[in-house]
Amino acid sequence: MSRYDIEPLAFGRLKTVDLHARGGKVRLEHLARPYEKGGGVAGLLESLPRLLAADDLKALVEAILEARRRGRAILWGMGGHVIKCGLGPVIIDLMERGLVTGMAMNGS
Template structure:
């Protein structure tokens, strides 16, 4: 006998029921089908479990296909990592096949795709560069991206469109145009909106930075993004 005034609850009156009568959320009918050599992507998608995240993925694919069929906006919101981990070619393919109506990214996304277009590499070693004050000091990145902002401000453009315009102008030696989402989107007339926060991106530390131009260019893109969102009404998709 314990010292407590309360005793553990007795389970003698618990009522059970046959497992076969219970409504369950998971069935073997929903299980994954192992991959077979020669199957298509559509067959692979259909083979995934019809449970939780896999079924969510299937729902996303269906929503995108319906939006495309209805000619509704399919908007993609992307951070810098999507570009720097090498997914640009997938986005470029989707642009060409009319699965992207607009791309919204931040300053890091602009930096990474611009450097990829220009030099074929991006994402510096922060730990190695920070202590000596060299982080973010690549000359071309700061110079050209700030030039883009100034040009956008003067021309009444946003950062995304102005970046695509400069990269395709022939003024710069662009070594890897086929790997740039900015270039593919510009050529396809797919809007790219760049949503800056002043002081968060490496070009803002360069002497060529113009706060008024950066603010005006990114505000233009904000308003352009709002217009794109309006096109999502009644069947659009935002990822």
């Protein structure tokens, strides 16, 4: 006996679909691969899955590199947590490498 007033689940109208017939969006070639030692950042990016946020990250990296090749400004917007969490040295390194040419930060 339950202290909650819950009706039992009714499975009478449940519709099932054969997994082989339904298809899907993710294929084997989209899956991540283990990173190979010595692959560097390019190898790390290539090892990521080919979907969702990993694709967005790869597109961001390519856009930053393309802007650098063309001598365009690379502006970053960020909050205080980036510095608070210890990423200051990384941001400085990116600036020295020409991958950050300007920043907009909040007042935190």
